[in-house]
Amino acid sequence: MALTNRYPSLSGKNVLITGGGTGIGACLVEAFAEQGARVCFIDILAEPSTKLVDRLNQEFPDARVKFYQADLLDISKLRQVIKDIDENFGGVSILVNNAASDTRHHVQEITPEYWDERINTNLRHYFFAIQAIQPQMQKLGGGSIINMGSMCWHDCHEGLAGYSAAKAGVVGLTRGLAKDLGKDKIRINTITPGWVMTERQLSHWINENTMKKIEENQCIKDYVMPEDIAAMALFLASEDSKHCTAQDFIVDGGWI
Numbered sequence: 006m007a008l009t010n011r012y013p014s015l016s017g018k019n020v021l022i023t024g025g026g027t028g029i030g031a032c033l034v035e036a037f038a039e040q041g042a043r044v045c046f047i048d049i050l051a052e053p054s055t056k057l058v059d060r061l062n063q064e065f066p067d068a069r070v071k072f073y074q075a076d077l078l079d080i081s082k083l084r085q086v087i088k089d090i091d092e093n094f095g096g097v098s099i100l101v102n103n104a105a106s107d108t109r110h111h112v113q114e115i116t117p118e119y120w121d122e123r124i125n126t127n128l129r130h131y132f133f134a135i136q137a138i139q140p141q142m143q144k145l146g147g148g149s150i151i152n153m154g155s156m157c158w159h160d161c162h163e164g165l166a167g168y169s170a171a172k173a174g175v176v177g178l179t180r181g182l183a184k185d186l187g188k189d190k191i192r193i194n195t196i197t198p199g200w201v202m203t204e205r206q207l208s209h210w211i212n213e214n215t216m217k218k219i220e221e222n223q224c225i226k227d228y229v230m231p232e233d234i235a236a237m238a239l240f241l242a243s244e245d246s247k248h249c250t251a252q253d254f255i256v257d258g259g260w261i
């Protein structure tokens with residue numbers, strides 16, 4: 006990984022990352038492992054997650070990366086995983102709510118059930134992960150929560166009404182919880198990624214036209230990579246950002 010900064014305050018910390026099996030999440034898992042943090046992650050996909058764990062545990066044995074297979078739509082399972090981490094490793098002091106799904110849909114095809122699925126996939130588990138981890142962070146004397154947002158709703162992106170509503174909600178959730186959590190030195194921030202070149206984006210949506218759109222819209226013409234998001238996440242998780250809370254940090258090459 007191309008990241009060079011070191012954050013001694015992350016060493017030995019317990020980190021939980023949702024959706025850590027692929028994409029930006031996998032990059033976050035690796036970035037925190039590199040810092041000497043103990044990384045647990047949740048994903049629904051077994052194969053890429055197991056491969057990632059095997060590789061990282063060879064490269065960074067101190068990180069003792071642990072994968073929990075779970076569907077985040079199942080809140081009782083999410084709570085079980087968080088309890089297990091507390092009982093086996095001591096509480097979580099850094100939470101990255103990252104898992105989401107940007108499936109496209111036509112306005113007229115959205116049913117009430119599908120709408121609920123969009124909100125539950127992209128917002129509901131963020132809150133319930135925070136709720137379950139709050140007592141652990143209180144016990145540890147503080148913590149840092151990072152909620153992954155998206156620039157899509159700022160950009161009026163078409164075909165993504167459910168995802169966009171949920172992602173706008175992520176910013177509201179961050180600000181809505183900052184005072185409640187701040188009393189216990191628990192910080193909470195949003196990272197708003199621009200268009201990030203993950204495998205899924207490259208295989209599903211990136212083509213000549215979308216590349217042109219990126220070049221037209223970004224002030225910085227280089228593509229935003231998962232490592233650029235991880236760099237911001239490490240800073241926000243570390244003690245170096247101890248007075249940053251309730252904010253939205255945009256990493257989009259200057260698009261919005």
Ligand SMILES: NC(=O)c1ccc[n+]([C@@H]2O[C@H](COP(=O)([O-])OP(=O)(O)OC[C@H]3O[C@@H](n4cnc5c(N)ncnc54)[C@H](O)[C@@H]3O)[C@@H](O)[C@H]2O)c1
Nearest residue numbers: 024027028029048049076077103104105153155200201205
């Ligand atoms: N890639 C981008 O361009 C981009 C842009 C803006 C925001 N984001 C945000 O960044 C975050 C990561 O995005 P990404 O591009 O890496 O996504 P991705 O689709 O590549 O990876 C998401 C991961 O979450 C997991 N996941 C999804 N739903 C799950 C569920 N119900 N239970 C358990 N695991 C589940 C997936 O299996 C996958 O491993 C998301 O919050 C996304 O909204 C990404």
